[in-house]
Amino acid sequence: MSVLALERLTYAYPGAPAPALDDVTLHVEEGELIVLAGRSGSGKSTLLRLASGLVPHVHGGDVSGSAHVCGMDVRDHGPGELAAIAGSLFQDPETQVVMGTVRNELAFPLENRGESPAAIARGVEEASLALGIAHLLERPTHALSGGELQRVALAAALVGRPRLVLLDEPTSQLDPVAGDELIGLLRRLNEEWGTTILLAEHRLERCLTAADRVVAMVDGRIACDADPSAFLAWAHSDAPALETPGARLLAGAGLGPAPVGVKQARAVLRAHSALPSTESPALLRAGPVAGKSFRERGRKKSFPAPPARSASLSSAALTPSARSASPASALRLRGVWVEPKGQPAILRGVDLSIARGERVALMGRNGAGKSTLLRHVAGLSSPTRGKVQAGGRVALLLQNPNDYLVHERVGDEAPVEALEAVGLASFADRHPRDLSGGERQRLALAIVLGGDPADAPALLCLDEPTRGMDRAHKADLAVLLGRLAASGAALLVATHDPEFAAAVADRVVLLADGAPIADGSAAEVLTGGWYFATETARILRGAGGVLDPDAGAALVRAHLTEHRPEVRHR
Amino acid sequence: MRRSASPLHAVRAAVGCALCAVLALPALLFDSPLVLGAVVAAALAVGSAAGAGRQLRRALLFGLPFALVIALLNPLITRNGLTVIAQLGEAPVLGRVDVTLEALVYGAVLGLRALGLILCCALYAAVVDPDEVLRLFRRVSFRSALTATLATRMVPVLQRDGRRMADAQRCRTGVPPSRVALVRAVAAGALDRAVDVAAALEVRGYGAARRPPRVRAPWSRHDIAFATVTVTLLALTLGAWLADLAAFDTYPLVHGDWGAGTWALSAALVLLPLLPFLDRRGIEPRAAALQAAWGRR
Numbered sequence: 001m002s003v004l005a006l007e008r009l010t011y012a013y014p015g016a017p018a019p020a021l022d023d024v025t026l027h028v029e030e031g032e033l034i035v036l037a038g039r040s041g042s043g044k045s046t047l048l049r050l051a052s053g054l055v056p057h058v059h060g061g062d063v064s065g066s067a068h069v070c071g072m073d074v075r076d077h078g079p080g081e082l083a084a085i086a087g088s089l090f091q092d093p094e095t096q097v098v099m100g101t102v103r104n105e106l107a108f109p110l111e112n113r114g115e116s117p118a119a120i121a122r123g124v125e126e127a128s129l130a131l132g133i134a135h136l137l138e139r140p141t142h143a144l145s146g147g148e149l150q151r152v153a154l155a156a157a158l159v160g161r162p163r164l165v166l167l168d169e170p171t172s173q174l175d176p177v178a179g180d181e182l183i184g185l186l187r188r189l190n191e192e193w194g195t196t197i198l199l200a201e202h203r204l205e206r207c208l209t210a211a212d213r214v215v216a217m218v219d220g221r222i223a224c225d226a227d228p229s230a231f232l233a234w235a236h237s238d239a240p241a242l243e244t245p246g247a248r249l250l251a252g253a254g255l256g257p258a259p260v261g262v263k264q265a266r267a268v269l270r271a272h273s274a275l276p277s278t279e280s281p282a283l284l285r286a287g288p289v290a291g292k293s294f295r296e297r298g299r300k301k302s303f304p305a306p307p308a309r310s311a312s313l314s315s316a317a318l319t320p321s322a323r324s325a326s327p328a329s330a331l332r333l334r335g336v337w338v339e340p341k342g343q344p345a346i347l348r349g350v351d352l353s354i355a356r357g358e359r360v361a362l363m364g365r366n367g368a369g370k371s372t373l374l375r376h377v378a379g380l381s382s383p384t385r386g387k388v389q390a391g392g393r394v395a396l397l398l399q400n401p402n403d404y405l406v407h408e409r410v411g412d413e414a415p416v417e418a419l420e421a422v423g424l425a426s427f428a429d430r431h432p433r434d435l436s437g438g439e440r441q442r443l444a445l446a447i448v449l450g451g452d453p454a455d456a457p458a459l460l461c462l463d464e465p466t467r468g469m470d471r472a473h474k475a476d477l478a479v480l481l482g483r484l485a486a487s488g489a490a491l492l493v494a495t496h497d498p499e500f501a502a503a504v505a506d507r508v509v510l511l512a513d514g515a516p517i518a519d520g521s522a523a524e525v526l527t528g529g530w531y532f533a534t535e536t537a538r539i540l541r542g543a544g545g546v547l548d549p550d551a552g553a554a555l556v557r558a559h560l561t562e563h564r565p566e567v568r569h570r
Numbered sequence: 571m572r573r574s575a576s577p578l579h580a581v582r583a584a585v586g587c588a589l590c591a592v593l594a595l596p597a598l599l600f601d602s603p604l605v606l607g608a609v610v611a612a613a614l615a616v617g618s619a620a621g622a623g624r625q626l627r628r629a630l631l632f633g634l635p636f637a638l639v640i641a642l643l644n645p646l647i648t649r650n651g652l653t654v655i656a657q658l659g660e661a662p663v664l665g666r667v668d669v670t671l672e673a674l675v676y677g678a679v680l681g682l683r684a685l686g687l688i689l690c691c692a693l694y695a696a697v698v699d700p701d702e703v704l705r706l707f708r709r710v711s712f713r714s715a716l717t718a719t720l721a722t723r724m725v726p727v728l729q730r731d732g733r734r735m736a737d738a739q740r741c742r743t744g745v746p747p748s749r750v751a752l753v754r755a756v757a758a759g760a761l762d763r764a765v766d767v768a769a770a771l772e773v774r775g776y777g778a779a780r781r782p783p784r785v786r787a788p789w790s791r792h793d794i795a796f797a798t799v800t801v802t803l804l805a806l807t808l809g810a811w812l813a814d815l816a817a818f819d820t821y822p823l824v825h826g827d828w829g830a831g832t833w834a835l836s837a838a839l840v841l842l843p844l845l846p847f848l849d850r851r852g853i854e855p856r857a858a859a860l861q862a863a864w865g866r867r
Contacts, residue, residue, distance in 0.1 A: 052773050079769075080777025088773040094727065095766035098774065104701035111705075112775035142726050156774060380737050396741045403731075403738035406747045406755035415744065433758070450743030 001071055003164045003196045004028040004051055009065035011046065011055060020046040022220035023065070028198060030163070033190045035207050036200040037231070037242050038217035039470045040437055044200040047217070048166045051198065052088040053079035070163055084113055086164040087157030091172050091468055093149035102128075102144070102152050103137040106159050113160060127159040131185065147178040147366040154182070158189065165189070167199045171206065172468045175365040175496045176531040183207050202470045203497070205244040205535045208232075209261035216242060232258035241472040245499060245535040245549045252553025253560070265539040269556065276543040276559040329391050330356045330459040330490035331377060336386035338372055338514070346372045347383070348514040356391065356458065359481075359491040361505035361522065363498070363532050369514040370494035371399070374461045377492065392458025395489075399464045401444035405432040413443060415451025422446045422480060438473035441465060442480065449484070460484060461492045466500050478503040498534045502526055502547035522547060576697075577792045577846050578620040580853045583702035585793050587694065589616075589800045589843065592807065594690035596839060597683050599811045602818040602826060606682040608836035612843055613689035619847040622696035629692030636688070637681030644677030645669045650821040651676075676820040724760075724767065731759055792853070795846035803842055810835045 006026045012019040021043050028034055036044045049055040056063050057078040067074040070085045090096055099105040106124040115123065128134040131151050136144065144152060150170060157165060167186070171179035187210040189195045201207050208214065214231035216224040216239065224234045235242040236251050236258060243251070246265040247258040255272050259265035269275035331354040338347040347369050354360055362370050375381045376388055378396035398404075407413050411428030419425045422442040427435065432443060449457065462481075466474045474497070481504050485491050495501050501508055501522065508525035510518035510532060518525050523545030527537040536552040546552045578586065593616070597609045617626030646658075651670025658667040707715035735756065739746065747755075771777075789797075810816060816835055818826040826832075 054769055054772060057777075058769055058772055078777050079772035080775050083773055083775035083778065086773075090766075090770070092766065094730075095763060096770040098767060098771055100699065100701045104699075109774045112778070160775075375737070378741065380740060395743075398734065398738050398741065400734060400738075402759070403735045404742065406739075406751045444738075448741050448743065452743070455743065 002027040002068070003030050003032075003070055004198065005066075005068045006047075006050075007066045009050070009063070009067050011050060011063045012061055013046075014060045016061070018220070020220050021050065024220070024222055026215065026222060026225070028164070028196060030196055031190070031194045032212045033187070033197045033210055034199070035204065035211040035214045035228075036198060036217065037204055037214055037235075038200075038223075039241060039472055040202075040468075042217040043220040044217055045168050046220075048088070048168050048198065048200055050074060051082075051164065051166050052086055053077060053082040054088075080112075083109065083162075084160060085162055086166055087160065087162035088166045088168075089150075089154050089157045089170050090168045091170070093146060093153045093173065096153040096156075097141045097144075097149055100140055100142075101137075102133065102139050102141060105141055105152055105156050106137075109156055109160050123159045123161075127155045130158070130189070131155040145367050146173045147175065150174060150178075150182070154185075158195075161193070162195070164196045164198065167197065167201075169200055169202060169468055171201065171203065173366075173464075175368075176498065177365055179203070179206055179496075180531065183210055186210065202468070204242065205246060205261075208244065209263075228260040229257055232260065241470065241475075245552075246539055248549035249536050249539060249552040249556070252550055253556035255556070259539075262535060262538045269539070272560070273563060274556050274560050276540060276555055328356045329389070330354050330358070331391065331394070331492070332387075332389045333373075333377070334387040334389075336373075336376060336383045336388060338369075338376065338381070339384040346514050347376070349386070350515060352509065352516065352519075354459065354490050354492060356490055357485060357488055358507060359485050359505045360493070361501035361508045362492060362494040362511060363496070363501060363508060363525075364511035366496075368511040370511055371463050372514075373511070374463050374492065374494055377459070377461055390459060393455060394459045394461060395448040395450075395457035396461045397441075397445055397448050397463065397465060399467060401437075401440040402433075404444040404447045405440065407432065410435070410443060414446035414449075417451035417453075418446035418449050419443075421449060421484070438469060438476065441469075441473075441477065445480070456487070457489050459490045459492060461494075463494045464496065465493065466495060466497050474500050475503070498526055498532055498537075499548075502534045508532075521545075575853045576620040577850060577853050578616065578697045578796065580790060580792045581796045582787065582789075582793050583698055583706050585796045585800065586698040587703065587706075589796055589803075590690050590694040590698065592800050592803045593693070593839075593843065594687055595804070596807050596835075597686035597690070599807065600816050600818070601679050601820070602816040602832060602836075603679060603682060604828070604832055604836045605816050605839065606679065606686055608839040609686035610682065610689055612840045613686065613693050615840060616843050617689075617693050617696060619844055620693075620697050622693070625696040626689060626692055629689055630685075633685045633688035637685040639681075640684055641674070641677040641681035644680060645673035648673040648676070652822045653824075672820045672822065672824055675824050679818070679820065724764065727763055727767070728760055731763065732756065735759070790852060791849060792846060795849060796843075799842050799846055803839065806835065806838055806842075 004026065006024050009021055009024045010019050011021040024047070036047065038044050046055060049059065050067055051069055053074055055061065056075065063075060069082055072082065072085070074082070097105055099108050103124060106127055107120050110120040110123050128137055131154060133148070133151050133155055136148060136152065141149070141152065150173065154170065171182055174182060183206055186197055186199065190197050190210070199207060208228040211228050214224070214226060214228050215222055216231060216234070218239065223238070224231055226234060232243065232247040236247060246262060250256065250259055250265060250268055253274065255268055255274060257268070259268055266275060331352070333350050333352040336347055336350040337345060339345045350373065362373065364370055374396060376383050377390070378394045380396070405413060408431060409428065410419070410424060410430050410432055413432055416425060416428070419428060422445050424439065424442055424446060427439065432440065435443060449460070465477060469477070478500065481491055481493070491504065493501070493504055505522050508518070508520065508522045509516050510525055526533050526547050527542030527545050534547045536549050537547055540546060540552055540555065544555045546555050593609060593612055596605050600606065614626050614630065617623055646664060646667055646669070651672030653671040654668045655671050655674070656669040658669065661667050704715050739752070810831070816827055816832040
């Protein structure tokens with residue numbers, strides 16, 4: 001018997017013009033780990049909510065066809081009954097935690113099932129050990145970080161040892177380290193406990209190696225249901241937005257098969273003698289900025305040219321001392337400390353300068369101090385010690401665009417000029433809450449940018465702007481930010497996403513424990529680490545300093561031409 | 571509730587609730603300023619001894635203006651009392667306003683009573699685990715208890731949302747939005763949050779919840795000590811009330827019992843609940859003790 005069996009299932013939300021799930025037939029067998037892929041609004045979350053019983057019991061709407069979870073008809077059994085066999089974890093951990101302490105949060109599902117006190121105690125103990133949160137058991141839930149909350153919510157979903165675990169973008173708010181840990185944990189649960197896992201995720205490169213199957217959804221329909229390798233082949237031809245950077249790199253270099261992970265990509269490159277080393281003759285001949293030239297070659301395809309800068313401001317030439325000496329600073333931080341009363345310091349003597357027109361990505365783990373730094377840069381808070389000097393107005397886009405939306409019309413939220421700048425002029429009469437996630441993000445951006453050219457920001461700060469965004473929307477945002485930066489505003493983007501950082505930034509500052517631990521060109525920083533590195537950089541082991549797959553493909557082709565002139569590539 | 575290691579934090583919720591209720595009881599039964607002052611002092615002292623001094627001080631700062639407003643309003647709206655200390659003449663709605671000493675004193679008594687009750691509630695919020703209270707009451711009415719607890723759970727969530735929204739509004743350019751627009755947005759956000767929390771509850775099995783099991787955790791030394799103090803305080807309070815000790819009348823003239831009995835009762839109210847804090851052995855948070863008890867079963 002399938003753990004999840006959907007037969008010709010069609011579902012529409014109340015009042016929706018089109019079905020969210022359209023004639024879906026899907027069977028998930030015991031012990032499978034399935035990744036649900038698809039763009040935002042393709043029906044992934046609805047499918048997960050259907051499997052948990054929230055659709056139709058909480059959301060309402062019309063269902064036709066059949067849906068069974070472990071033999072229980074979803075239309076007859078609500079989420080409360082299905083909770084015993086299907087554990088769920090959604091995107092936002094803050095709204096999934098309902099009790100005051102971690103221990104009580106883990107005990108809650110078991111208490112609801114009427115388990116004995118001894119069974120509850122054992123369940124809590126085992127789930128906390130499995131998830132590595134035993135040290136948090138007595139902590140109040142309101143004092144946990146986002147990453148800790150997500151782990152606690154996952155533990156609460158797993159504590160009853162459900163046969164099926166449903167996860168909706170569980171890593172979207174986690175840093176690369178915590179995200180990889182979570183995926184590793186899911187893999188272990190799947191392999192050791194035999195738990196069936198259905199995981200919706202946008203950053204496919206993170207989870208494909210753990211997957212048995214990938215189910216790709218387009219407009220509420222299943223467009224592809226195949227093993228990861230076959231899915232990548234399908235994505236290359238039919239849905240490029242779902243292609244992983246590694247697959248795109250190899251496809252661009254004319255090599256195959258499409259690799260499921262970094263290891264497999266390297267194996268393919270090695271098999272074709274196409275893995276460039278950092279001492280590649282092609283690179284050495286091209287000189288130290290070879291990586292940059294390859295990178296620009298890749299970037300031209302999808303991003304506008306960066307603004308013209310003086311040689312002293314080029315990313316390759318930037319050093320912290322040169323930056324602080326620059327007279328045209330958009331921002332200068334001098335010895336900034338943030339030391340809340342009775343708590344550890346959040347920022348520890350940060351020195352940072354950003355030149356006008358410079359594009360900087362701020363990276364680091366959850367709790368490293370990125371958001372705090374942005375708040376102080378934008379003047380929302382004052383540092384305990386040190387100085388923050390901005391070379392003009394600082395615009396800050398906070399994490400949740402919904403926080404900016406207070407009017408009934410898009411046109412009332414921001415001036416026409418700003419709406420035009422973000423491509424929303426035609427949406428002026430729509431209600432802001434009717435916009436998609438990406439459109440809301442752009443509207444919030446228009447709100448902080450304003451429409452007065454005389455009051456244009458000298459520095460635009462964005463805090464995790466790609467949270468929950470699919471790859472296509474990220475690319476759109478990167479293009480938009482590139483356009484804004486080209487008009488002269490400096491960019492400071494706090495992000496967990498190395499691919500996005502590589503797309504928008506020339507310079508990357510890595511924060512740890514409230515202080516910068518790396519500050520250099522994107523090519524230097526994003527090729528030099530394990531976690532804070534793009535997939536392309538990890539596959540090529542930083543060769544040439546290339547970060548994105550198109551530039552990587554160009555590098556591989558150059559390498560092949562150098563070493564195997566008989567090979568002619570497309 | 572901030573989880574701390576203190577003898578009061580280590581007691582079962584039933585005892586913690588009972589202690590807070592018994593501390594508040596004299597504020598409801600007595601008019602004597604001495605006894606009411608003792609209630610305020612007792613709540614502050616117990617809160618400080620439990621490591622919740624900061625929360626209690628915050629509650630004090632929050633409650634003082636209320637108490638002051640009550641104290642000042644009473645002489646303006648009441649006609650009782652014989653000792654006129656000020657004649658304010660005719661006022662719209664109120665008519666002729668003669669401020670009497672008795673009304674002023676009774677206003678102060680009401681203010682002190684309100685302050686005592688606010689502080690006892692703050693003490694409850696600071697030292698009693700709400701999850702355990704939920705566990706305690708849901709055997710009687712699971713859904714009502716859970717709804718009440720979740721309503722309190724939504725408070726910090728909405729506070730955080732409100733802070734975020736305020737920050738976002740500070741980042742806007744141009745004319746700031748009207749208060750009506752802001753209130754509408756906050757309400758819409760709160761509804762969205764409530765739906766999200768409801769969905770989380772459903773997938774944790776709340777919809778199919780069964781009657782929870784009874785947890786028979788052994789009584790710790792702190793349970794016994796605080797329960798003893800609670801029972802003693804209850805007996806003292808009821809005994810004094812029945813014996814008409816610490817009597818205090820404000821109308822028509824101020825008249826009170828300031829004898830040794832009143833002083834003894836007030837001193838007992840402050841000192842007795844502090845005695846269990848002398849023993850600080852085994853003050854792990856309550857949930858860990860429960861877990862240990864479950865593990866032994």
